[in-house]
Amino acid sequence: MAPLFNMFGKNKESHRGTPVVVKMENPNWSMVELEAPSEEDFIVTTTATTTSHNTSSRDKARGKNAKQLTWVLLLKAHRAAGCLASLPPALLSLASAVKRRVVSGRTDAENDSDVNGVGVGVGREKENHRVKARFYYCIKLFLYLSVILLCFEVAAHYFKGWNFVHFGAPHLHLEQFWSHFGVKGLFGWVYSRWVLIRVEYLAPPLQFLANVCIVLFLIQSLDRLVLCLGCFWIRYKKIKNVAAEDYGDLDLESGEKKGFFPMVLVQIPMCNEREVYQQSIGAVCNLDWPKSKLLIQVLDDSDDPITQSLISDEVKKWQQEGANIVYRHRVIREGYKAGNLKSAMSCSYVKDYEFVAIFDADFQPTADFLKRTVPHFKDNDELGLVQTRWSFVNKDENLLTRLQNINLAFHFEVEQQVNGIFLNFFGFNGTAGVWRIKALEDAGGWLERTTVEDMDIAVRAHLHGWKFIFLNDVECQCELPESYEAYRKQQHRWHSGPMQLFRLCLPAIIRSKISLSKKFNIIFLFFLLRKLILPFYSFTLFCIILPMTMFVPEAELPAWVVCYIPATMSFLNILPAPKSFPFIVPYLLFENTMSVTKFNAMISGLFQLGSAYEWVVTKKSGRSSEGDLVSMVEKPPKHHQRVASAPVLAENNEEIQRQEKKKIASSSSSSSKKNKKHNRIYMKELALAFLLLTASARSLLSAQGIHFYFLLFQGISFLLVGLDLIGEQVD
Secondary structure: OOOOOOOOOOOOOOOOOOEEEEEOOOOOOOEEEEEOOOHHHHOOOOOHHHHHHHHHHHHHHHHHHHHHHHHHHHHHHHHHHHHHHHHHHHHHHHHHHHHHHHHOOEOHHHHHHOOOEOOOOHHHHHHHHHHHHHHHHHHHHHHHHHHHHHHHHHHHHHHHOOOHHHHOOOOOOHHHHHHHHOOOOHHHHHHHHHHHHHHHHHHHHHHHHHHHHHHHHHHHHHHHHHHHHHHHHHHHHOOOOOOOOOOOOEOOOOOOEOOOOOOEEEEEEEOOOOOOHHHHHHHHHOOOOOHHHEEEEEEEOOOOHHHHHHHHHHHHHHHHOOOOEEEEEOOOOOOHHHHHHHHHHOOHHHHHOOEEEEOOOOOEOOOOHHHHHHHHHOOOOOEEEEEEEEEEOOOOOOHHHHHHHHHHHHHHHHHHHHHHHHOOOOOOOOOOEEEEHHHHHHOOOOOOOOOOHHHHHHHHHHHOOOEEEEEEEEEEEEOOOOEHHHHHHHHHHHHHHHHHHHHHHHHHHHHOOOOHHHHHHHHHHHHHHHHHHHHHHHHHHHHHHHHHHHHOOOOOOOHHHHHHHHHHHHHHHHOOOHHHHHHHHHHHHHHHHHHHHHHHHHHHHHOOOHHHHOOEOOOOOOOOOOOOHHHHOOOOOOOOOOOOOOOOOOHHHHHHHHHHHHHHHHHHHHHHHHHOOEOEOOHHHHHHHHHHHHHHHHHHHOOOHHHHHHHHHHHHHHHHHHOOOOEOOEO
């Protein structure tokens, strides 16, 4: 294309300088080529003729550059106008999407009636409802109080004409209040009494509680900083757990593989997880380990006969292909996952095995998983557990999974690795790990007393002197919850269970023979600081105390507590997942939003309330870990034959047939209802959202900038979560 502005009459075909190409979105202006000034435009000679010629050339260059700049500015303005024109449709579509999701939402009361729990009694469920209602009423009380105080402050400003500065903390004595307000009216007298009550009765305890939370906040931040420094030291020194065995080629004489091949038992506990059972069973059956020294147990606790039959058929298919795999189903399903594992370990043939590897139903280990974990036990008789890292097939699925990936990346990269290298102790993650069976037996086996059986067995094994190692370079792929409902249930169990365990294990920890430093680590760091203090101060400081200081300005929170230290801690948390840096602000806000769930779970577990015993199977979507997994595992034939397993009673056959007939008969009429998605409405989060937004309005009156912005964005975060606008909708 010829130049749009050709300022030279000669040699139109030659192009001097560097061309600038600008693309436009408007189809009428497809492309414009602008020519930059050439080198001759800036050459200055000494002759008079050349000087006059160069002067004319420079004038032309200035005119040309001015026109080029004008065109560039016009193009920028055109693009900006296009962006502005697209904003209203985008906002309208967002508003319509929010409206649809709110209209189709369900409240917490409806959610609790639909809980996919396992073994939750009716009496305990009613107690759970009462506990949740009390917590919700407390939040509503703070909300109503904040709204009343905000209206009171605004009315005082309106009627008395006080300046905004008077909304801040008054540093005057009672006599100065009376001299300023006088006795001009009832409203002035009431407001002066309210200020007096604030100064003498409300501010001191609120400031004391704020100072306590600040101290806890600093201690927890220091612990987080020490962990990060330990992780940096491990990377700097390249510290790594190295296996004592290197597997070689086949032995030509015996025809067997060279290396350390002890007897290994693999367990896959599952419960009503129809979406993922094929993937986990297929991945485990493809482990690179001698078949004569490997036994796979599929431990099915499903109460759905159809799901039982599907899993049983999958096991039979792999048996026909030569895999050493068995199917177990408990008729009496007690103790959740711990009861399932305990029942499997009671089999008579378990005594022939030395190690046991455990994988949840959505975990898909690589073929060399055992070769990279089991050799660490060789010549290390004190080693009881080898834990590997999790990786996630759906970490980029939505904003919720991205934020979860940040948390879990820090947990594995920093917490588990540092504790494993320097302390040889950490909490077992419940899956993707290999145990020495003797360590399980010495610790007393699996117990059903809490909902965190993995942490329970790890603490008891550590008290008996067993050591753990964590392999950060060995990954096992799994899924993250994609809906907020599933994630909230998971986090509730993960934060209530440790408090149950702490109450039960504290006497045993004190009486144990381990060193005082190890006792301090378990009691203060492992339980109190990271499981109790963290959710306590996070909820109390940022969701209760901070909003209340807006209405009681005599109690203050420094700006560095509200902004700088949380931002620094979020920065440290996000370091193990550097690709997630664009989400650092949503991560900070979402962590504070989750504090209401974690605080509620912590309180219920600490005081043995009803919701502490909730066990809800995390919803899975059944995403494959690798593209070739489908080709690696043969798909089952599409027929309707169902074979019941041996442990299932004969009555289940009739139940299976009835379920199949009912399913076929109602499939056409209810398919739309089953596939329909809806979102949840979380009343506690919504109440806190309005509380924080009300406090932000009061902060705006006081001209407290950093507090206003924090409260505003945190309130919006609670509002989005309360309306379930984060993550996927629930089927």
